[in-house]
Amino acid sequence: MTRYRFPEPVPAPTAAPRTVYLVANGDLRPAANVTCWPVQRRLEADLARAVSALGWTIRRAHEVDEAAGHGFIDSQRRGIEVFRTVPPDAPLLVAEAVWQYSHHLLAGLRSHRGPILVVANWDGGFPGLVGLLNLTASLTKAGVDHSSLWSADFTDDWAVAGLKAWLDTGKLVHPTDHVHDLPALDDAAEEVRLGRALAADLVRRKAIIGVFDEGCMGMYNAIIDDELLNPLGIYKERLSQSSLVAEMARVDDSEADAVRAWLDEAGLRFHLGTDEATELTDAQVHSQLKLYVAALRIADDFGLDAVGIQYQQGLKDTVPASDLAEGLLNNVSRPPVRSRDGSRELYPGVPLPHFNEVDEGVAVDALVTNRIWTAMRLDPATTLHDVRWGEEYDGEFVWTFMISGAVPASHHGGYDRSYSRRQPPMFFPLGGGTLSGCSKPGEIVWSRVYVHGGALHVDLGRAHVVALPEAETTRRLALTNPEWPIMHAVLHGVSRNQFMAKHKANHVQVAYAPDAETADRALTVKAALFAEWGVTVHLCGDVQLAEAAAR
Numbered sequence: 001m002t003r004y005r006f007p008e009p010v011p012a013p014t015a016a017p018r019t020v021y022l023v024a025n026g027d028l029r030p031a032a033n034v035t036c037w038p039v040q041r042r043l044e045a046d047l048a049r050a051v052s053a054l055g056w057t058i059r060r061a062h063e064v065d066e067a068a069g070h071g072f073i074d075s076q077r078r079g080i081e082v083f084r085t086v087p088p089d090a091p092l093l094v095a096e097a098v099w100q101y102s103h104h105l106l107a108g109l110r111s112h113r114g115p116i117l118v119v120a121n122w123d124g125g126f127p128g129l130v131g132l133l134n135l136t137a138s139l140t141k142a143g144v145d146h147s148s149l150w151s152a153d154f155t156d157d158w159a160v161a162g163l164k165a166w167l168d169t170g171k172l173v174h175p176t177d178h179v180h181d182l183p184a185l186d187d188a189a190e191e192v193r194l195g196r197a198l199a200a201d202l203v204r205r206k207a208i209i210g211v212f213d214e215g216c217m218g219m220y221n222a223i224i225d226d227e228l229l230n231p232l233g234i235y236k237e238r239l240s241q242s243s244l245v246a247e248m249a250r251v252d253d254s255e256a257d258a259v260r261a262w263l264d265e266a267g268l269r270f271h272l273g274t275d276e277a278t279e280l281t282d283a284q285v286h287s288q289l290k291l292y293v294a295a296l297r298i299a300d301d302f303g304l305d306a307v308g309i310q311y312q313q314g315l316k317d318t319v320p321a322s323d324l325a326e327g328l329l330n331n332v333s334r335p336p337v338r339s340r341d342g343s344r345e346l347y348p349g350v351p352l353p354h355f356n357e358v359d360e361g362v363a364v365d366a367l368v369t370n371r372i373w374t375a376m377r378l379d380p381a382t383t384l385h386d387v388r389w390g391e392e393y394d395g396e397f398v399w400t401f402m403i404s405g406a407v408p409a410s411h412h413g414g415y416d417r418s419y420s421r422r423q424p425p426m427f428f429p430l431g432g433g434t435l436s437g438c439s440k441p442g443e444i445v446w447s448r449v450y451v452h453g454g455a456l457h458v459d460l461g462r463a464h465v466v467a468l469p470e471a472e473t474t475r476r477l478a479l480t481n482p483e484w485p486i487m488h489a490v491l492h493g494v495s496r497n498q499f500m501a502k503h504k505a506n507h508v509q510v511a512y513a514p515d516a517e518t519a520d521r522a523l524t525v526k527a528a529l530f531a532e533w534g535v536t537v538h539l540c541g542d543v544q545l546a547e548a549a550a551r
């Protein structure tokens, strides 16, 4: 007997033999879950076939909600409830054909004891691979052991062998022998000296990143604790998106009109219509340009060195998309904005690096890239992309890097090679235009900053962007999101599967250099800077450090 009310024990179900439990995680936005549900069903049917051919059965851990019109876990609460019914030691498949919010699953996955396999369909139609990469990166940051696998339909030998290995052993390890440690660097090399000087300068002078509402779309991996950031000299200014809306209301119509006139003159093509629900309208663009002005004014108020707007929750129900503003901020040439009293131009002649979706790994990288490229007198325009999908073209694997809204116009070769289309209604109810185009051919440095084992790491690599025939670009856009900016990237010395196995984020950061030799030098400066900070540097694929940099 006791005087107290003890909690009812929650029974732990036992696993059925040779049974794999399956969870499907989704978006928080009902429209996205309903629209993407048929593709998820197809993935699950393919998986069921493959798993049963190996003598196992799949049991869905949660029902399809017929009233809601989909079978996704659509909130953290739902995720916690579903995991109460999953036998803690059972093998668990997380199947993802869509963009998903990792935090829905983290609570359950953190305490799950059985083997976890995250799988996605190799299909560009919806961002399922992007969802997989976010979840695996989030599990990596959380220190949760897991494996991952991807396939067009789980009939190919490679995927079947992977599935079998995981079912038999509870583990699937992909080779990552394309990754190398940074060698000892030569103190005398100019690139090494520059990287170290810029690292020390940031630590000494310090920088502020403005974070408009932390934790976009459940991207747990994209939150970097102050304890890891502050030693680099980087501090967060935590801001609210509601102050952005309040500031927008203070921007005069004539100021937004002036920005629009500048963009029209520069040649940015707006694909306009009149139906607010499905088309881009002048009114949406007008609001987006007020957001551009407001963001710069708030950045100026707080002395920000970089800024990130979350947008896809909260703000999406309030104003049209922030993407157009984000793309403009990242470009050197952009419409001038003056202080409220008109006395000063804000951030004249330079980009204000923007980290889309408040991804703080991108914030660190964009800031560093901006400092390095500026010091090397290169175009510092940098952006993230989603690792969306890819296919062979002419015997070479060409990635479709594609972010959900905007990149700096210089990546397309200028505003007159860029266009703005309405954001898809299922994600962006109030619309707003993108800053899109096809990234120009050229040499790039790619990178990713991430948290692993409680410490910061960075993957660095080289790639070039290819110009595919227009018909192939059009085909790839049609297979993915024609509204969004696309980059045809060929990674140097990194295969599709190596990249998927190693990459710890849904995003990849890119910046151009005028030629291969300059790109190698910029990468070397970047490696030296991160190493000076104590961030572990991983060189991925064929990386040529600048001459004389490696001892």
Ligand SMILES: C[C@H](O)[C@@H](O)[C@@H](O)C(=O)CO
Binding pocket: 099, 127, 130, 312, 357, 386, 403, 404, 427, 506, 507
């Ligand atoms: C619109 C979607 O939510 C996208 O934003 C999503 O797929 C991402 O871009 C994730 O990085």
